Amino acid sequence: MKTWVAALAVCLGLQGAAVPAAAQPGVLHDKAAIVAFDKALTRQYGDVVVGPAKATLHLGTRYYFVPADDAKAVIVKLWGNPPDAGEGVLGIVFEKDRTSYDNDWGAVVTYDRTGHVSDKDAASEDYDALVAEIRANEQAENPKRQKAGYPTEYFVGWAQAPTYDPARHALIWARNIRFSDSKTNVLNYDVRLLGRDGVLSLNMISGMPQLVEVRGAAQALAGAAQFARGAAYADYDPSVDKTAAYGLAGLVAAGAGVAVAKKLGLLAILLAFGKKFLILFLAAGAAITRYAKGFAGRLRGRAQGGSDAEDEPDTKE
Structure with a gap:
């Protein structure tokens, strides 16, 4: 199954995710146009400098990077x-x-200059308590989602429990998410790399059948990123640098949605991440619905000369 792209809005909090591609002006539908568009994309291999993050992705030839404008x-x-x-x-x-x-997946790269996130409590972070908060939040939010016409959302469990590598200052976790109108559970992988003054994020959306593959890619990408001298975690200077008011659990909470962050008392996350997460609860359900019904499969159908209406959802591996 290669049907992840429309669900990418979950991790970005894109407010337009609920709008069908056919209703958006400027969206490509013609086979030749889609193929030509893709061929024209800039592809960077090897060592790719991500300037705003002051970091380099060592991708080799296994992956390629599409820079900001093309992305x-x-x-x-x-x-x-x-x-x-x-x-x-x-x-x-x-x-x-x-x-x-x-x-099968794509990793959207962003950098949140929200201040230095301390890992001093890495060994004592209580992620089980976070699960309880996520599920309590679902009970409060799902009736609102249902009333607004969105499918209800359920956190099935960790596809990978939050894991922190103190040597690389890399936090990785993955959620198994089920939506009420979807037969296929969605895999949301988060890779967060701590720097001197913020967090480099690589967000990956796929389906649970691709867990093994995406897990390997997430580990590889976490090891492929390197901050420049002066921008690394170890370069933090508390006398001059901004310090985030939350730790590792706060990053995971924010990834699960603002309502969870509020319950945990991590109000600083609201200011740090802005509308990206404010939009999450409205956008996520519809985006995942498009994912589970094979949006990317239909997209490939357009590139192969078919139409959205004619293509059946792609639910096979």
């Missing part, structure tokens, strides 16, 4: 999100030999 075009013209949906996106990482419309 925003992919999000808007190919995936059918509104023009402002690509704000803050620094690029997208794809597997080699795969296209932007035919891929």
Whole structure:
């Protein structure tokens, strides 16, 4: 199954995710146009400098990087999100030999300059308590979602429990998410790399059948990122640098949605991450619905000369 792209809005909090691609102006539908668009994308291999994050991704030849302008075009013209949906996106990482419309996953790269996130409590973070908060939040939010016409959302469990590598200052976790109108559970992988003054984020959306593959890619990408001298975690200077008011559990809470962050008392996250997460609860359900019904499969159908209406959901591995 290669049907992840429309669900990418979950991790970005894109407010246009609920709008069908066909209803968005400027979205590509013609076979030749889609293929030509993809071929024209800039592809960077090897060592890729992500300037705003003061970091380098050592991708080798296994992956390629689509830089910011092209990545925003992919999000808007190919995936059918509104023009402002690509704000803050620094690029997208794809597997080699795969296209932007035919891929099992894509890692959207962003950098949140929210201050230095301390890992001093890494060994004592209580992620089980966070699970309880997520599920309590679902009980409060799902009736609102249902009333608004969105499918209800259920956190099935960790596809990978939050794991912190103190040597690389890398936090990785993955959620198994089920939506009420979807037969296929969604896999949301988060890779967060701590720097001197913020967090480099690589967000990956796929399906649970791709867990093994995406887990391997997440580990590889976490090890592929390196901050420049002066921007690394160890370069933090408390006398001059801003310090985030939350730790590792706060990052995971924010990834699960603002309502959870509020319950945990992590109000600083609201200011740090802004509308990206404020939009999450409205956008996520519809985006995942499009994912589970094979949006990317239909996208490939368009590239192969078919139409959205005619293509059946792609639910096979």
